[in-house]
Amino acid sequence: MDLFNSVFIAKASFIGVIFLITLGVAAYSTYFERKIAAFMQDRIGPDRAGPFGILQPLADAVKMFMKEDFIPANSNKWLFIMGPCLSMLTALMTSAVVPFGDTITMGDVTFDLQGIDVNIGILWVFGIVSLGVYGILIGGWASNNKYSLLGAIRAASQNISYELAMGLSIIAILMMTGSLSTKAIVEAQQNGHWNILYQPMGFIIFLICAFAECNRTPFDLPECETELIGGYHTEYSSMKLGFYLFAEYINMFISGAVMATLYFGGYDYPGIGFVTEQLGATAATLIGAGALIGKALAFVFIFMWVRWTLPRFRYDQLMGLGWSGLIPLAMFNILVTGLGVLLDQQILIGIGGVVVFIAGIVVYDQLFVKKKLA
Amino acid sequence: MKLSNRTKVVEQGEMTLAERMYLPAIVGGMATTLKHFFSKPVTIRYPEQTRYLGPIYRGQHILKKDEQGAERCTACGLCAVACPAEAISMVAEERKKGEEKLYREEKYAKVYEINMLRCIFCGLCEEACPKEAIFLRHDQMVPVFSSRDEVIYGKDKLVEKMDQRYLREGWK
Numbered sequence: 001m002d003l004f005n006s007v008f009i010a011k012a013s014f015i016g017v018i019f020l021i022t023l024g025v026a027a028y029s030t031y032f033e034r035k036i037a038a039f040m041q042d043r044i045g046p047d048r049a050g051p052f053g054i055l056q057p058l059a060d061a062v063k064m065f066m067k068e069d070f071i072p073a074n075s076n077k078w079l080f081i082m083g084p085c086l087s088m089l090t091a092l093m094t095s096a097v098v099p100f101g102d103t104i105t106m107g108d109v110t111f112d113l114q115g116i117d118v119n120i121g122i123l124w125v126f127g128i129v130s131l132g133v134y135g136i137l138i139g140g141w142a143s144n145n146k147y148s149l150l151g152a153i154r155a156a157s158q159n160i161s162y163e164l165a166m167g168l169s170i171i172a173i174l175m176m177t178g179s180l181s182t183k184a185i186v187e188a189q190q191n192g193h194w195n196i197l198y199q200p201m202g203f204i205i206f207l208i209c210a211f212a213e214c215n216r217t218p219f220d221l222p223e224c225e226t227e228l229i230g231g232y233h234t235e236y237s238s239m240k241l242g243f244y245l246f247a248e249y250i251n252m253f254i255s256g257a258v259m260a261t262l263y264f265g266g267y268d269y270p271g272i273g274f275v276t277e278q279l280g281a282t283a284a285t286l287i288g289a290g291a292l293i294g295k296a297l298a299f300v301f302i303f304m305w306v307r308w309t310l311p312r313f314r315y316d317q318l319m320g321l322g323w324s325g326l327i328p329l330a331m332f333n334i335l336v337t338g339l340g341v342l343l344d345q346q347i348l349i350g351i352g353g354v355v356v357f358i359a360g361i362v363v364y365d366q367l368f369v370k371k372k373l374a
Numbered sequence: 375m376k377l378s379n380r381t382k383v384v385e386q387g388e389m390t391l392a393e394r395m396y397l398p399a400i401v402g403g404m405a406t407t408l409k410h411f412f413s414k415p416v417t418i419r420y421p422e423q424t425r426y427l428g429p430i431y432r433g434q435h436i437l438k439k440d441e442q443g444a445e446r447c448t449a450c451g452l453c454a455v456a457c458p459a460e461a462i463s464m465v466a467e468e469r470k471k472g473e474e475k476l477y478r479e480e481k482y483a484k485v486y487e488i489n490m491l492r493c494i495f496c497g498l499c500e501e502a503c504p505k506e507a508i509f510l511r512h513d514q515m516v517p518v519f520s521s522r523d524e525v526i527y528g529k530d531k532l533v534e535k536m537d538q539r540y541l542r543e544g545w546k
């Protein structure tokens with residue numbers, strides 16, 4: 001069998017395109033982060049490099065490469081270099097299982113717009129994301145700096161805590177779909193049956209956990225400038241620092257894509273049947289891929305929006321929210337979803353679950369919590 | 375003792391349910407930031423854009439001439455005396471015959487120098503001047519300089535040009 005057949009080439013070029021899109025989006029996220037921050041603070045933001053400052057990422061990249069690449073004398077040199085590499089590697093690996101579109105036919109080749117359709121799709125995402133902590137942990141430890149170490153320890157415990165709630169919120173979706181494959185999950189949501197309608201509570205839990213997993217504000221305690229200087233990347237400079245920051249933006253984009261896949265119908269969009277009729281299946285698929293990327297970018301915007309709105313959590317509040325807030329809530333969500341699957345009334349039970357939850361909290365509040373005086 | 379009657383005792387009890395849930399406050403905060411996202415930026419891109427600083431802003435110094443184009447300064451030295459930063463120095467000279475068109479008084483400043491690194495732009499020279507000769511103009515600032523040679527402003531930079539006269543609000 002010829003290994004370099006046309007399917008292989010098509011797949012390889014697709015993966016290359018996804019790679020480039022991811023890197024491009026991550027580079028321009030830095031620009032839009034600054035722009036959005038500026039607009040939310042009634043400023044203009046970077047506008048010197050090129051029209052509206054759109055060459056700013058290029059200038060930043062040049063700056064990053066030109067700076068001195070410093071390795072502290074007492075650091076563990078190899079681990080110090082390995083940290084950012086690992087962060088970058090794991091950040092880029094996650095996108096492999098995100099289905100960017102339906103099958104596409106070019107000439108006599110038909111292939112999926114997806115890196116690999118493994119039957120453990122969503123577990124792959126979880127596995128890679130948990131490996132991503134190693135990049136931060138190793139980098140922080142190898143720096144031989146107490147602030148870096150504190151940041152790394154925070155990152156590790158935070159990611160472990162929020163992975164639990166994240167996994168539990170996914171279980172509800174798995175119960176509905178019956179498959180771990182991301183492709184199957186998206187296909188079950190086609191024609192407007194988006195999971196957000198069935199799983200509003202699960203989505204909120206997943207969103208909050210995604211913030212924590214990406215180390216974004218309000219959960220950016222690992223790099224917490226006010227307490228830990230720069231957190232795990234205190235000792236890093238030049239492009240090694242750039243890789244850490246880059247990995248964060250890639251993670252944001254990919255987690256947006258994963259959220260769109262799991263809760264917002266993936267590459268589904270209104271009027272897909274009409275487009276297929278008018279322009280053909282290939283165009284419909286490509287627009288679908290655009291829709292998925294658009295949804296992911298919308299999530300990236302929400303990430304930034306929240307960053308410039310909310311202050312940072314205190315560490316005990318962070319742990320409290322994760323362990324005694326989100327995990328019980330996710331378990332409750334699993335119960336509600338199970339009931340919905342059992343009675344075949346998923347939307348009704350899903351909304352009912354939210355209502356019951358809020359009612360329960362109000363009743364608890366009325367009965368057991370001390371009131372304000374006067 | 376109460377300094378004013380505006381003191382307000384704040385009672386901080388337990389948080390209410392809505393406060394403990396965080397979410398209503400988060401939604402409110404995000405609405406605020408979104409409102410600002412679409413509002414007009416207040417930035418002025420300084421070197422390209424400037425704004426009106428008011429009629430009495432104390433900018434760069436100018437040695438005024440009168441309507442006939444004669445210098446008003448008579449080198450009395452009151453500005454140099456008034457200057458708290460000792461930025462002003464001058465050399466006086468007697469007016470010769472035939473120079474009546476150039477200098478209004480019988481004595482004039484042959485050299486008049488202001489050290490812009492010393493000047494604190496307090497405007498006391500303007501207050502001290504009995505001849506209404508020196509002013510700090512409101513529409514122009516001392517430009518940025520990069521070498522020490524540019525710091526001391528002589529008469530070439532200070533004396534008013536007749537083709538671009540300096541006018542302040544309320545003057546004729």
